[in-house]
Amino acid sequence: MDSNSITNSYKKTPSHLKETRVPLDFKSALTTVPDSFEWAEHDPVDTIGSVPVIHLFDPNAKALMGDACEKWGVFQAMGHGVPMNLLNQLELQTHQLFSLPTHLKLSTLRSPDGIIGYGLPRISCFFPKLMWTESFSIMGSPIDHATQLWPHQPNHQTHFCTVMEEYQKEMKRLTERILELMLGSLGLACEDVYWLKPKTGCDKAQEILHLNSYPVCPEPERAMGMGPHTDSSLVNLLYPSSCTPGLQVHEDGIGWVAVQPVPGAIVVNIGDLMQILTNGRFKSVQHQVVVSKTRHRFSVGYLYGPPSDVKISPLLIDDDHPPLYGPITWKEYLHLKSMHFNDALQVIENGNAR
Numbered sequence: 335m336d337s338n339s340i341t342n343s344y345k346k347t348p349s350h351l352k353e354t355r356v357p358l359d360f361k362s363a364l365t366t367v368p369d370s371f372e373w374a375e376h377d378p379v380d381t382i383g384s385v386p387v388i389h390l391f392d393p394n395a396k397a398l399m400g401d402a403c404e405k406w407g408v409f410q411a412m413g414h415g416v417p418m419n420l421l422n423q424l425e426l427q428t429h430q431l432f433s434l435p436t437h438l439k440l441s442t443l444r445s446p447d448g449i450i451g452y453g454l455p456r457i458s459c460f461f462p463k464l465m466w467t468e469s470f471s472i473m474g475s476p477i478d479h480a481t482q483l484w485p486h487q488p489n490h491q492t493h494f495c496t497v498m499e500e501y502q503k504e505m506k507r508l509t510e511r512i513l514e515l516m517l518g519s520l521g522l523a524c525e526d527v528y529w530l531k532p533k534t535g536c537d538k539a540q541e542i543l544h545l546n547s548y549p550v551c552p553e554p555e556r557a558m559g560m561g562p563h564t565d566s567s568l569v570n571l572l573y574p575s576s577c578t579p580g581l582q583v584h585e586d587g588i589g590w591v592a593v594q595p596v597p598g599a600i601v602v603n604i605g606d607l608m609q610i611l612t613n614g615r616f617k618s619v620q621h622q623v624v625v626s627k628t629r630h631r632f633s634v635g636y637l638y639g640p641p642s643d644v645k646i647s648p649l650l651i652d653d654d655h656p657p658l659y660g661p662i663t664w665k666e667y668l669h670l671k672s673m674h675f676n677d678a679l680q681v682i683e684n685g686n687a688r
Contacts, residue, residue: 355454356443357468359436360549367551371464373558376624379582383591387599389413390511399512400519403604403612407619408583410599411512411571416504418598423497425575428632431470431494432547434483442479444471449542451479457563460675466557466625472498472543502543505571505636512569512602520615520650527611529644538641540664542567548580548623548631559623559631564679566664566671567605567637574601578631584620606679607639607667610659613648618679639664658683 358364358371386402388395390413402409432439444451450471458465472479476498480491514524524530529538548559559580574581577595583603584590593601609618625631640646640663647661659682662670671678 355458355464356440357452357454358464358466360468360547361436365552367466367553367556371466372556373463376555376558377590379590379592380585380588381592383585383588385410385583385591385593385601387412387596390415390515396515396518399515403516403519403608403616406583406585407617408593408601408603408621410593410596411508411602412596412599414508414600416501416508416600420497420500420504421573421575421598424501424573424634425632427494427497428545428547428575428634431483431545432468432632438483438485439468439470441482442470449473450476455544455546455560457561457675460563461561463558465560466548466551467559467623468547468549470545472502472545473541474502475499498543501634502541502636505543506539506541506638508600509569509571509636509638512571516569516608516616520612522649527649529641540639540642542637544635544637546623546633546635548625548633550630551625551627554625554627557625559625560621562620562622563676564618564620565603565605565637566607566668566678567639568608568611569605569638570603571636571638572601572603573634575632575634576629578626578629580623580625580631581633582622582624584622590622605637605639606671607646607664609679610646610662610682611649613650613655614658615650620676 385406386398386409388398388402388409388411390411392398399409439452442452444453450473452470454465455467455469475495477495480494484490513530517524551557562584574595577597579592579595581593581601582590583593603619603621604616606618608616642665645661645663648657648659651657662682667678670681674681
């Protein structure tokens, strides 16, 4: 295994963050939120602000995307070219996975220093209260876990893997198109970043697929689906199935803004490494997920990052715009984030690294 890979980086996570937390058994009859899942009262949500919706074939898509990345750090992409049939199958397979008996899901429980498999999101260790969710993470083919989830259904194992692998291919294609537009809005091309050059550098990019389930909650005002955080990656592409609301983003001067689902749209948000790469021009958006009393929400997130040996450092620097951050690999940044969580970017500002 590559010693610089993001998989390997979790083996060096501080020991106090390696506690194994198991999702609640949401199949049991719950009439109240257990104390260990009770969060403080939610902050009010702005009902006026609206996350931009951008059609990728719009002649002005490049400029619109640059504006959205600078002002919001997030937008909803239409015209992305991902087949609707694949999205429907993705939603179906995600629903079927989380509908499995608890003992089967626990057979794929993520190890304390691992990244793939079933469990609570890794960020749960940074919060005193548990989150009303369960997740399943994939890198590459999930065949090993599929055989444990459906031990007597080889056809289902194959179909699950086919859908997940095909979706990862589509996300990689879409991410490369979006990065081209993002960089283009800054007057750059993918060729200007050697590890993003088409057909060469992109082949070594690292990617993770996160399947998320947010079950119906008897007291949603006392629970939280996903705590507030930023993503460590370059970008995160999220498909919120069934157009069920729940995702919220935090905007300076506004507060929390609900992302209203658009049928067929994929939510694109900027991650920490992109903020570093653009020297602060694009902002890594803090986001969270709230739950519902009546609707079970699913989503699938695709995190895309640079090759394991690449140090990300700011572009677009000159005498008037000195670098705000020191160079860092994704692996190094994950280790930093394991210690400082949402303050990790501040730690490396002005080159004050590690």
